[in-house]
Amino acid sequence: MNLPILYSFRRCPYAMRARMALILASKKCELREIVLKNKPDEMLQISAKGTVPVLELPNEVLDESLDIISWAMQTHPESVHICSTKEKLMSESLIQLFDSKFKYHLDRYKYASRYEADSSKHQEECKNILENLELKIDPCPWIFGEKVSLLDISILPFIRQCKIANPKWFFNQNFIKVIALLDFFEVSDLFIGAMKKFDLWDPQNPNGSLFP
């Protein structure tokens, strides 16, 4: 295969958003499914920081999910909702909030035993962020209307992780619009396509899987 190579881990929310961007922009690549406990040397040689996703292009390596999304969108900006200046500013600040503060508290809530015994304050922080999001959006069905946006694909994988941590608690909260948006996202062809299962990449048998 002579395609861009994507090192990916199915359950990683950053890799999910990169895979969704590649689907939306119809960018074919060779997907190499990895496990975080045993990262292949081939990946570490091009990106020593050892996080997924990593996209290897002929002349460049992109090892930040948002850079992979920008690269994918360069040629197909119309495949997602085109944001007004106000929507763009809102998207940038929300993506930043979810990548930093929300992710910080989500990890400490979801993996409480790895951090500290009491995860309730982290659950509360996640809840506060989702309640604030609830006040800012009116999804129909996506955040900005008919067409999926970069904001949708960037933050929904994290909101989904928050749900998975404790579905009973999550569905009992007051962020009704956020829950409806997540429900819509999880059954969308886009998300289902991005969650397709692939065998683990075997460096002895170097061809990965064709994606999407």
Ligand SMILES: N[C@@H](CCC(=O)N[C@@H](CS)C(=O)NCC(=O)O)C(=O)O
């Ligand atoms: N800022 C990076 C973060 C990527 C990231 O942290 N990915 C996690 C998996 S969800 C990872 O690879 N962690 C390395 C590890 O656990 O060893 C991005 O947006 O691509």
